Amino acid sequence: MLSPLVATFRTPDLRKKIFYVLGILVLYRLGTTMPSPGVNFKEIDRCVEAASQGDSGQIYSLINMFSGGALLQLSVFAIGIMPYITASIIVQLLTVVIPRFEQLRKEGQSGQTKMTQYTRYLTLALAILQSTGIVALAASGNLLPTSGGDCNSQEIISDRSIFGLIVIVLVMTAGAMLVMWFGELITERGVGNGMSLLIFAGIVARLPAEGRTILNTGGLRFALVCVAIVIILIAVVFIEQGMRRIPVQYAKRMVGRKMYGGSSTYMPIKVNTAGVIPVIFASSLLYIPQLILQLTNQNSTDVAGWQVWMQDNLINPSSPFHIVTYFLLIVFFTYFYVAVTFNPEERADDMKRYGGFIPGIRPGRPTAEYLSYVLNRITLPGSLYLGIISILPNLFMDIGSGAAANIPFGGTALLIIVAVGLDTIKQVNSQLMQRKYEGFLK
Numbered sequence: 490m491l492s493p494l495v496a497t498f499r500t501p502d503l504r505k506k507i508f509y510v511l512g513i514l515v516l517y518r519l520g521t522t523m524p525s526p527g528v529n530f531k532e533i534d535r536c537v538e539a540a541s542q543g544d545s546g547q548i549y550s551l552i553n554m555f556s557g558g559a560l561l562q563l564s565v566f567a568i569g570i571m572p573y574i575t576a577s578i579i580v581q582l583l584t585v586v587i588p589r590f591e592q593l594r595k596e597g598q599s600g601q602t603k604m605t606q607y608t609r610y611l612t613l614a615l616a617i618l619q620s621t622g623i624v625a626l627a628a629s630g631n632l633l634p635t636s637g638g639d640c641n642s643q644e645i646i647s648d649r650s651i652f653g654l655i656v657i658v659l660v661m662t663a664g665a666m667l668v669m670w671f672g673e674l675i676t677e678r679g680v681g682n683g684m685s686l687l688i689f690a691g692i693v694a695r696l697p698a699e700g701r702t703i704l705n706t707g708g709l710r711f712a713l714v715c716v717a718i719v720i721i722l723i724a725v726v727f728i729e730q731g732m733r734r735i736p737v738q739y740a741k742r743m744v745g746r747k748m749y750g751g752s753s754t755y756m757p758i759k760v761n762t763a764g765v766i767p768v769i770f771a772s773s774l775l776y777i778p779q780l781i782l783q784l785t786n787q788n789s790t791d792v793a794g795w796q797v798w799m800q801d802n803l804i805n806p807s808s809p810f811h812i813v814t815y816f817l818l819i820v821f822f823t824y825f826y827v828a829v830t831f832n833p834e835e836r837a838d839d840m841k842r843y844g845g846f847i848p849g850i851r852p853g854r855p856t857a858e859y860l861s862y863v864l865n866r867i868t869l870p871g872s873l874y875l876g877i878i879s880i881l882p883n884l885f886m887d888i889g890s891g892a893a894a895n896i897p898f899g900g901t902a903l904l905i906i907v908a909v910g911l912d913t914i915k916q917v918n919s920q921l922m923q924r925k926y927e928g929f930l931k
Contacts, residue, residue, distance in 0.1 A: 496921060503680075503920055510679035513671050514690045520566040520667070521691070525660045527648035528563045528627075563627060563645065563657075565664040568619050569691070570684055571773065573669045576611035578770050580604060581829050612669055613662070620661035624654050680920075681913035685765065689909040692902050718903070721878065725907045728874050731760040733867050735860070740844040758864060761871040762831060765908045767822035768879050768901050771815060778803040812883045816876040823872035833860035878904050 498504045524530040584590040584604075593600035627645045646657070668687065675683030734755040778799050802810035837857035839845075846852045850859045879901050 497917060500921070503917070506678065506680050507917075510675050510681065510686065513675055513679070514686065517566065517668065517671055517687055517690060518694060520664060521562070521564050521569075521694075523565045525563055525565055525567070525657045527646055527653045527657055529645055529647045530562075532645055533562055563623070565660055566668055567623060567661050568616060568665050570665075570668050570672065570687055571776075572612045572615035572619055572665050573608070573672070573684065574769055574773055575615050576608045578773065579611060580608050581826075584829060609669070613666060616662045616665035617658065620658045620665070623661070624657050628654060680916050681909070685905070685909045686913065688769075688905055692906055721881065721903055722907065725878060725904060726911070728760055728871075729908055729911055733758045733760070733863060735863065736848055737840065737845050738848055740846070756836070758831075758867055759871075760867055761874060761908070762864075762868065763823045763826040763871065763875070764912070765875075765901075765905045766826050767819050767872070767875055768904060770822040770826075771818035771879075772901065774818060775803070775811075775815060806883045812880050815883065816880050819876040819879055820872040823875055824868055827864065827868050831864060833857040833864060836860055875904070 672683030834857045841852040
């Protein structure tokens with residue numbers, strides 16, 4: 490069982506990649522604990538502890554999970570990869586709307602490089618905007634609304650001068666760009682997807698504290714949570730490994746004096762083709778109402794009707810409207826992301842160019858229509874699976890004073906952990922198989 494692991498570390502280049510990834514993850518976690526200049530770290534600790542005992546802990550739990558706990562700490566990596574995720578959403582939406590972006594996507598590596606530059610520029614703009622909003626909320630005392638305790642949210646930022654606030658904004662913006670660079674380095678020189686691994690590291694870092702919180706509940710409640718974790722884990726692993734294999738036959742052709750083709754293979758289409766990207770996209774959009782409400786409610790005693798409605802429906806994680814909206818957003822982004830990343834016409838043209846065909850289906854347009862038909866059918870259970878797994882903590886929000894909702898082992902967090910873990914292991918396995926070693930996955 491340990492032979493694949495031993496073979497991994499015996500391979501020099503693969504061992505170097507793994508240690509390279511681990512080194513960047515250590516630097517990322519170090520940045521999440523490093524406070525920004527002019528921030529009262531002790532006061533933040535008291536406010537975060539008070540917020541975690543109230544409703545605000547549920548409000549910020551998802552965004553704080555993506556930042557690995559750095560958001561509420563106002564650290565150097567406070568906004569983390571959120572600007573990059575938002576920029577990626579916008580650029581991919583523009584790919585469908587703007588013909589220029591669609592043309593760049595079809596140009597291959599050069600077009601992808603150009604779109605990556607646009608994403609970086611947009612990430613910088615969004616990082617400045619988001620860091621400014623967070624610093625403004627912290628300076629006004631609305632970042633961590635708490636009731637009671639010895640927390641004074643007005644004293645989170647000790648230096649509230651214009652120069653001091655600008656310095657904090659610049660530090661957080663630089664931290665967001667550094668996190669984006671970390672993710673790109675992992676993707677290019679390491680193993681796995683960089684951005685997903687950064688989110689993975691942030692979630693895993695919170696496991697001990699959240700596990701202790703569940704353990705403190707004790708009794709039957711703790712046993713039920715453990716059973717739910719095992720059931721969800723088995724379901725996630727089972728569906729993440731599921732795929733539809735479309736048989737593909739390649740005709741024989743002569744190139745010079747050699748004969749090529751004549752082989753049979755298959756085209757794998759996973760049940761969850763989109764991975765965890767739709768969940769991240771939907772979570773990012775649901776954070777916008779909370780930010781709008783905070784920006785428009787600067788210590789105001791008069792609360793408008795639309796603010797009350799947003800608080801009760803969009804922001805409250807246990808409200809039926811919030812759950813349904815979250816579920817529908819995940820389904821929409823699943824279909825959208827699959828449509829952007831998997832083009833049946835391009836796949837059909839590639840198969841036709843190299844002499845491949847699906848048995849019983851004519852090459853060209855009929856093949857594209859068949860692939861589109863199969864993709865739409867298999868995306869439906871994948872999108873429903875993502876939506877159901879993600880809203881499970883929201884459905885049980887009121888059980889056990891929110892203990893069932895705050896566990897990082899269920900819902901979105903468990904989905905990210907399993908999906909990123911399996912994807913990373915598959916990439917390591919593929920590199921091992923190239924060297925004729927026995928892989929991790931049988």
